[in-house]
Amino acid sequence: MRDLLAIPIILLAVVLQSSIVSRVPLLSGIADLPLVILAAWALQEGVDTAWHWAISAGLLVGFVSGVPILVPLIAYLFVVMLARLIQRRVWQAPLLAMFGITLIGTLFMHIFSLGALRLAGAPLPIVDTLGLLTLPSILLNMLLAIPVYAVMRDLARWMHPAPEFE
Amino acid sequence: MRNNFSRALQTTIIFLVVGGVIALALGGYFSSASNVFTGSLVNLQTWFSSRFVAVREFLTAPRDVASLRERNAELESEVSELQAQVIQLQQRVGETEILAALVDFSRANPENTYKAAAVIGRDPSPFLHYVIINRGSNDGILRGMPVVTNQGLVGRVDAVIADAARVQLITDPASNVNVRLENAETDASLVGSVTGDLELELIPQETNVEAGDLVLTSGLGGGYPPDLIVGQVINVRARDFDLFQQATVQPVVDFNRLQIILVIVNFTPVDIAPLLPVP
Numbered sequence A: 001m002r003d004l005l006a007i008p009i010i011l012l013a014v015v016l017q018s019s020i021v022s023r024v025p026l027l028s029g030i031a032d033l034p035l036v037i038l039a040a041w042a043l044q045e046g047v048d049t050a051w052h053w054a055i056s057a058g059l060l061v062g063f064v065s066g067v068p069i070l071v072p073l074i075a076y077l078f079v080v081m082l083a084r085l086i087q088r089r090v091w092q093a094p095l096l097a098m099f100g101i102t103l104i105g106t107l108f109m110h111i112f113s114l115g116a117l118r119l120a121g122a123p124l125p126i127v128d129t130l131g132l133l134t135l136p137s138i139l140l141n142m143l144l145a146i147p148v149y150a151v152m153r154d155l156a157r158w159m160h161p162a163p164e165f166e
Numbered sequence B: 001m002r003n004n005f006s007r008a009l010q011t012t013i014i015f016l017v018v019g020g021v022i023a024l025a026l027g028g029y030f031s032s033a034s035n036v037f038t039g040s041l042v043n044l045q046t047w048f049s050s051r052f053v054a055v056r057e058f059l060t061a062p063r064d065v066a067s068l069r070e071r072n073a074e075l076e077s078e079v080s081e082l083q084a085q086v087i088q089l090q091q092r093v094g095e096t097e098i099l100a101a102l103v104d105f106s107r108a109n110p111e112n113t114y115k116a117a118a119v120i121g122r123d124p125s126p127f128l129h130y131v132i133i134n135r136g137s138n139d140g141i142l143r144g145m146p147v148v149t150n151q152g153l154v155g156r157v158d159a160v161i162a163d164a165a166r167v168q169l170i171t172d173p174a175s176n177v178n179v180r181l182e183n184a185e186t187d188a189s190l191v192g193s194v195t196g197d198l199e200l201e202l203i204p205q206e207t208n209v210e211a212g213d214l215v216l217t218s219g220l221g222g223g224y225p226p227d228l229i230v231g232q233v234i235n236v237r238a239r240d241f242d243l244f245q246q247a248t249v250q251p252v253v254d255f256n257r258l259q260i261i262l263v264i265v266n267f268t269p270v271d272i273a274p275l276l277p278v279p
Helices: A002-019 A033-042 A050-064 A070-089 A094-119 A126-159 B002-026 B031-108
Strands: B114-122 B130-133 B146-148 B153-160 B165-169 B176-181 B186-191 B198-204 B214-217 B229-237 B244-251 B260-264
Touching: A002 A033, A002 A050, A002 A126, A002 B114, A033 A050, A033 A070, A033 A094, A033 A126, A050 A070, A070 A094, A094 A126, B031 B114, B031 B260, B130 B260, B176 B198, B176 B229, B198 B229
Parallel strands: none
Antiparallel strands: B114 B130, B114 B260, B130 B165, B146 B153, B146 B260, B153 B165, B176 B186, B176 B214, B186 B198, B198 B244, B214 B229, B229 B244
């Protein structure tokens, strides 16, 4: 039953992203709250619903946004996959892993969005886009990473309490 | 008779002695003794008084503090309620001012029918310049309808659901608006960018364009109604080896502070795609 919590949390994250986070730009970049939440969630031990969260977030963001729906869906699934891979290797430094996933995930999301929108005919200059959108967005996502990781860690401990050994 | 005389004598003697003692006391002859007496009395009374005051304060003071605290909490709550009301009223005043300006605009342009909507969000992707409004197909909003404010052109409706719609701003990189320069009397193409800057393209080389020229929609292409104000030219780039001039446009609408917009609901965009020659 607690797994269903993904839906209201992702819904809230997308609403916050659209109504608040998108209105706080740095240069032309904005933070990606669902991406950071997914990265933090997928890094938690005992969490096996990260894929569902990624699909929910991808569909919701694709529905709200003007970018093709496959872009956020694939990008968020990639973030979860990356987090799963890194979690097994860098499990002793979760914050480092969080920063790494946020950096690579944001880069992937932006490069993928850029490619998809250019294919759709939007004249987006690559250098300007990377300088004015991607770098500020990475910085903002990094700033969000620490508090979001702390919140998601508490949530994961509540949803998946560690077994007690006698 | 003898007894009566002796009793009167005793009484007289007592009065004389008492009177004498009082006279001596009033004359200051008993000061040391009276000081000791009155001092002891004052000390005793002070002790009792201080104890009484302490007991009274013990019994009454806590009740006063509690009632004061309660009253203070009530007043603080009232103050915060009033502050919230002030903020709400200020917000309403702001909205009313915006709505009044929009009503003035719609009265000044009676040829169009407008539907007001509030901006409730922005596109989650930084690549796109879209806003989300709280009116949808239930309110008669259709894809392609132009969106304006009392200041000028905002964009057009890109997608619609029952109770909301997504509006593509003219600053979006994929936006392309056919415009005309009022002073130069020439047509051009207005495109957005990732940074939200507006560029005028396809201005013929022979056209004399100057900073300050007003940019209006031309109506060509059928995407927007004609003569909607877009902005002003702020600088021009004309190079001899280019086919066309370029110019930067300052929009009249502040896209970062969009709150309430008007959708022109009686304008049906024309899709000219089937008329374009296929290469």
